[in-house]
Amino acid sequence: MNEQYAELITGFPLFKGFTVNGARRLLDSGEIKEHQVGDVLLKEGDKADFVLLVLSGTLEVFVDREGKHLVLTQAKPGTILGELAVLCGIPRSASVKAKERAAVLEWSDEAFRTLLLRDPSLSQRIFREALRTLVEKERSLIDSIIDAQDEATKSYSTDL
Amino acid sequence: MSFLDSLIKDPKYQTTEPRKPEQVSETDMIISPDTRRENRIPPGQSRTKKWPVLDAHGAPPIDLATWNFEVEGLVDKPLKFSLDEFLQLPTVKVYADFHCVTRWSRLDNVWTGVSTREIAKRASVKPEAKFVLALAYDYGWTTNVPIEYFLKEDSLFGFMHDGAPIPPEHGGPVRLIIPQLYAWKSAKWVKGVRILEHDEAGYWEEGGYHMRGNPWAAGDGERFRWS
Numbered sequence: 001m002n003e004q005y006a007e008l009i010t011g012f013p014l015f016k017g018f019t020v021n022g023a024r025r026l027l028d029s030g031e032i033k034e035h036q037v038g039d040v041l042l043k044e045g046d047k048a049d050f051v052l053l054v055l056s057g058t059l060e061v062f063v064d065r066e067g068k069h070l071v072l073t074q075a076k077p078g079t080i081l082g083e084l085a086v087l088c089g090i091p092r093s094a095s096v097k098a099k100e101r102a103a104v105l106e107w108s109d110e111a112f113r114t115l116l117l118r119d120p121s122l123s124q125r126i127f128r129e130a131l132r133t134l135v136e137k138e139r140s141l142i143d144s145i146i147d148a149q150d151e152a153t154k155s156y157s158t159d160l
Numbered sequence: 161m162s163f164l165d166s167l168i169k170d171p172k173y174q175t176t177e178p179r180k181p182e183q184v185s186e187t188d189m190i191i192s193p194d195t196r197r198e199n200r201i202p203p204g205q206s207r208t209k210k211w212p213v214l215d216a217h218g219a220p221p222i223d224l225a226t227w228n229f230e231v232e233g234l235v236d237k238p239l240k241f242s243l244d245e246f247l248q249l250p251t252v253k254v255y256a257d258f259h260c261v262t263r264w265s266r267l268d269n270v271w272t273g274v275s276t277r278e279i280a281k282r283a284s285v286k287p288e289a290k291f292v293l294a295l296a297y298d299y300g301w302t303t304n305v306p307i308e309y310f311l312k313e314d315s316l317f318g319f320m321h322d323g324a325p326i327p328p329e330h331g332g333p334v335r336l337i338i339p340q341l342y343a344w345k346s347a348k349w350v351k352g353v354r355i356l357e358h359d360e361a362g363y364w365e366e367g368g369y370h371m372r373g374n375p376w377a378a379g380d381g382e383r384f385r386w387s
Contacts, residue, residue, distance in 0.1 A: 016368060017368025018366065121383070122367060124387075
């Protein structure tokens with residue numbers, strides 16, 4: 001099974017250039033976990049002491065607010081989840097559950113930091129990806145604020 | 161001891177500006193050609209006066225009494241040396257700069273050791289050889305080097321740096337030195353080389369690092385295979 005996942009990892013854009021041996025080292029430094037539909041892998045507010053790499057299946061990243069279930073994104077194979085909370089030492093900012101049967105590679109906080117410290121290329125890739133995701137979220141937030149303001153202006157005009 | 165004191169008392173800390181190759185007085189010194197460049201710092205690099213320590217696993221335990229060095233693969237005469245035998249081989253001195261993929265460059269290094277050409281000659285490397293896989297004592301660590309870089313005049317198996325034995329944290333007792341490539345190709349704790357016809361990714365190369373690693377390549381140098 002590990003061999004199949006090693007092959008799979010070499011095809012993920014984040015790990016471009018990795019050989020099967022290189023991917024095997026990533027697998028050896030963590031633990032593969034399989035999840036059924038509905039399993040919760042990360043819970044908002046929990047202490048962040050591991051990082052996930054989605055190997056197969058789709059995960060749903062969500063928050064629950066005032067009785068509403070808000071889906072932030074769907075994480076496909078090749079996506080890393082939970083790394084910012086681990087690196088920043090803050091609680092989980094969202095929850096993650098399995099939308100379908102899924103397998104993930106779970107790195108402990110220490111194993112993940114060791115990977116990044118030892119390998120400047122890998123840390124550059126992971127930071128770049130994490131920052132890109134943050135910038136996209138910020139853009140999306142700005143768009144939402146503008147939309148909300150437009151809506152507010154529209155309703156105000158109608159009231160006149 | 162203050163931080164500044166510990167830096168200045170570090171025997172590897174450089175307190176003077178790097179010499180120019182023409183200021184190197186030893187007549188038998190091999191001058192690495194990259195030291196003759198007008199700008200000796202490759203793109204994306206900065207000069208360090210220190211000698212930082214970076215490696216995958218830390219220094220491995222090495223018993224000097226059982227240390228040996230082997231040459232295998234595409235050679236007519238496979239070789240095996242004990243440390244005593246290795247230190248009896250003819251030596252060369254090389255004046256070279258040293259460029260790490262993590263973006264520091266240490267200029268003005270003098271390496272003493274056995275020329276890679278000397279080893280290749282003794283082993284009678286076969287004409288079909290195109291690549292070299294350097295093998296190291298640290299838990300199966302390897303790195304791959306095109307044979308034309310391995311056989312550059314300034315490439316050597318060093319055992320002295322700036323007149324002192326290479327310390328364990330910097331790869332002693334013997335370290336492969338390939339000044340014209342990024343420093344990860346200069347395998348610390350080298351235990352031998354395998355001569356190959358086809359390229360075979362080494363440890364960092366399996367994680368997407370460049371198969372050649374030329375710091376002077378256009379752009380940002382040949383660091384990774386993904387950027």
